[in-house]
Amino acid sequence: MAHIAELPNVLNDSDPMIPRLMRVVKNRPETSNTFTLTLEDPDRIPFKFEPGQFNMVGIAGVGEVPVSVCGDPDSPMLVVHTIRAVGAITDALRRVVPGQFVMVRGPYGHGWPLREAEGHDVVIVCGGIGLAPMRPAVYRLLQARDRYGKCAMLYGTRTEKDILFKREFMRWRTRKDFRFELTLDRGRGVWRGNVGVVTDLISRLDVDAPNTIAMVCGYEMMMRFIVSSLIAQKLDPSRIFISMERNMKCGVGLCGHCQLRGTFVCRSGPVYRYSDIASLLPVREL
Amino acid sequence: MSALSTDLVKVLQRSELGWLLAILRDRGYTVVGPTIRDAAIVLDEIASVEDLPIGMTAEEGPGGYRLLPRSDDAVFGFGVGPSTAKRWLLPTSRILWRTRLIDGTLTVLPEVAEAKPVALFGIRACDLQAVDILDRVCAGGCYADSHYVAVRERLFTVAVDCADPPSTCFCTSMGGSPAAESGFDIRLTEIAGPPHRFLVDPGSEAGSAIVDALQAALASEEDLAARASQAGQASQRITKRLDCRGLREILERNAENRTWDEAATRCFACGSCTMVCPTCFCSTTKMSSSMLTGESECERQWDSCFSEQFSFIHGGSVRESTMSRYRQWVTHKLAAWHEQFGVSGCVGCGRCIAWCPAGIDITEVASTIRRSDVAAKRPTVGKEH
Ligand SMILES: Cc1cc2nc3c(=O)[nH]c(=O)nc-3n(C[C@H](O)[C@H](O)[C@H](O)COP(=O)(O)OP(=O)(O)OC[C@H]3O[C@@H](n4cnc5c(N)ncnc54)[C@H](O)[C@@H]3O)c2cc1C
Ligand code: SF4
Ligand code: SF4
Ligand code: FES
Secondary structure, three states: OOOHHOOOOOOOOHHHOOOOOEEEEEEEOOOOEEEEEEEOOOOOOOOOOOOEEEEEEEOOOOOOEEOOOOOOOOOOEEEEEEEOOHHHHHHHHHHOOOEEEEEEEEEEEEOOOOOOOOOOOEEEEEEEHHHHHHHHHHHHHOOOHOOOOOOOEEEEOOOOOHHOOOOHHHHHHHOOOOOEEEEOOOOOOOOOEEEHHHHHHHHHHOOOHHEEEEEEEOOOOHHHHHHHHHHOOOHHHHEEEEEEEOOOOOOOOOOOOOEEOOOEEEHHOOEEHHHHEEEEEEOOOO | OOOOOOOOEEEEEEHHHHHHHHHHHHHHOOEEEEEEOOOOEEEOOOOOOOHHHOOOOEEEEOOOOEEEEEEOOOOOOOOOOOOHHHHHHHHOEEEEEEEEEEEEEEEEEEEOOOOOOEEEEEEEEEHHHHHHHHHHHHHOOOOHHHHHHHHOOOOEEEEEEOOOOOOOHHHHHOOOOOOOOOOOOEEEEEEEOOEEEEEEOOHHHHHHHHHHHHEEEEHHHHHHHHHHHHHHHHHOOOOOOOOOOOOOHHHOOOOOOHHHHHHHHHHOOOOHHHHHHOOOEEEEEEEEOOOOOOOOEEEEEEEOOOOHOOOOOEEEOOOHHHHHHHHHHHHHHHHHHHHHHHOOOOOOOHHHOOOOOOOHOOOOOHHHHHHHOOOHHOOOOOOOO
C-alpha cells in the first residue's frame, strides 16, 4: 500500500464522486440555445474557484457534464454557468426552473495563469461558447487591473444573435484600460462592427510579444488557427495558454475518459500551456 | 527475496493446504481463488481446496485459451485466466449514490458499499504487480476512489509462484518474475515432490500471524533449494519478450506509424483486451431514475477506450477510427502510463494476447513499431528529449 500511505486523508464524506445539490436561483436565456444558470448552495457554503476551472454539473436521472465556472470569483455565494444546449444533458439543464436543484461537483482542474500574467500584457482570444470560461478571468483582470499591462480581448461569434453577455460588453467597452473587440462571421443589416474571423483581429493587434501572455478558448480547430496567428505575431508558444475539451465522466483523474496522451485534461488541464501539448495537437484522433 | 527472513519459511504437506484456507475463512476473509467456470480458470469465491483446478492446466496462445488435464495433480499448474484482482478492487459496476426525498427534500445518499475483507488465494506475481499499479491509479492522485481504498486496506494476498508459465507470459520483460518476490502477505511455492508440498513464506505482519497460526514445520535447506531452482527454471521457460528500452519515447513519436493501421485491420474494437487487462481502470457513470418514485441513482461501470462513445464530445468522437483506439490502448499502456503514474501499465501477464479474438500480440506490435521507428531512420535520434 505504498502509494495509499502518502495520500491526503480521503474519506467517504469527501468522496469526489458525490455531488452537492445546488438550488437554481435564475435561469436566463442568453441566445436561442445558450442560457445562464445561477445557483446557490442551500447551506450557504461559499464556492471558491479559480477562473478557468470547471464543475461537473448534472441532473439526477439524466447525467452530468463538465461546464466551466462562468461567474465572478469574488462573489462566492453564487455559482454561475453559461451553457449551450447541444444534447441530452445540456437540454435538460436548459429546462430547469428556479427552486429546482441541480447537482454540482467541483471545482476541478487548472485554470488561467492569472498569477503568471501579472506585470505583463494580456491578450484574450475566444470564440463562441469559449467566452464562458474566460469571463471569470476578465473579472479578475479588471478587478486587479493595475497588476497587468495592456489588456485586450478579442471575441468572435457567428451572428449578432449569437453574441453572449451583451450588457457586459457595453461596460467593458467603456473602459479605457481594456481593449475589447468583437467580430462576427456574418454581419447583416444594422451591424456596423467587425466582420470576419477572430484571427483577423489578431493581425491588427499591436503586440509586444516578449511581454505578452495570451489565453485562448474555443473549438479545437479554431484554437489552432488562433495559436498560429499569435505565433505569427512572434508570441512564444510557452506564453500561450489554451483550454482543452475532452469527454469527462469523473473530473478527478479516475475514469480515464479525458486522456490526452500522458495527461488527464480534467487534472492537468483544462487550461494548458500551449508549448506543453503543441506536439500532440496536430496528431489526428489522439 | 521475500520481505522477511527465510528462517520463517514453513512447509505444508499437500494434505495440509486446506488448513491455510480454513484459517483465512476463520479470520473472516472471503477467500477468492482460481476455479473452473465455463471452460476457463477464473477467480471466484472458493470454500475449500477441492474448488481449485487440481490437475488442470490451460494452454494459452495468441487468440486461444484451452483447458486441459495435466499428467500430475498439481494444484496451481496453470497460468492466469481471464479474471483479475481488479474485479474485487474496482467492481464491474457499483452504485455511487442514490437520491431520496426525505421530508420533501431531495437528498443525495452516498452508497457506501460494504468492503468485505477478501483474501486472494493463489494470486500470481504479475497480478500483485498490477495491484501495486492500481494503487497508484486509484489512490495515488489528489482524489482517491474511496471504495478502492476501503477494499484494498482489507485485502490479504496469498501469492503462488508460477512453475509452468504459458507461452503468452512475458513478466520477465516487465520487471517481474514468475516467482512472487514482494507485495504479498503470504507466498506459496508448490513443489511437486515427492512429497507434494508447499513452502509458506510470510511477507507482512498479517501474513506472519497467519503462518504462525498454521503451526507448520520449518522448511529445510533442501526445500529452499528446490524453491530457488524451480524459480530459475520457470524464468527460463519464458521466451516471449517485450523490449522496453526507450519504448516510451518510441511510441510517443510513432503516432503516425503505419503499423497502427495494420493492427487496426485485424482489431474488432471489441474491448476484450481492456476487460482482461489487470490494470485497465477506465469507467463510466450512468444515471437512471424511477418514474414511480422519482428517485434516482448513479452507477459506475467498467468502460473501454475501444468503444466509440468513450471519447465522444459534442460533434463526434475524438477517436473515431479503430486505428486511433488501438493506438490509444497500446500507447496508454506502454508509454503514457509512465507520465501519469511513474510506471508502465503492463505487467506482462499476456492475457490480452490470449483473449484477443483476432490473436493480436501487443509484444509483436511494439516490436514492429520499434523496427519501423520514424526517428531511427534519421541521424538525429534522441535529440527531441
Ligand atoms: C472542461 C470543459 C468545460 C466546458 N465548459 C462548457 C461551458 O462552460 N459551457 C458549455 O456550454 N459547454 C461546456 N463544455 C462542453 C460541455 O461539456 C458539452 O457540451 C456537454 O458535455 C454536452 O453534453 P450533452 O449531454 O448535452 O450532449 P451530448 O452530445 O448528447 O453528450 C455529450 C456527452 O455526455 C454523455 N452523456 C449523454 N447522455 C448521458 C447519460 N444519460 N448519462 C451519462 N452520460 C451521458 C455522452 O456520452 C457524451 O460523453 C465544457 C467541456 C469541458 C470538457
Ligand atoms: S488502455 Fe484504454 S481502457 Fe485501458 S486504462 Fe488506458 S484508456 Fe482505459
Ligand atoms: S486488440 Fe483484440 S481484444 Fe483488443 S479490441 Fe482489438 S480485437 Fe478486441
Ligand atoms: S474526467 Fe475522468 S479522468 Fe479526467
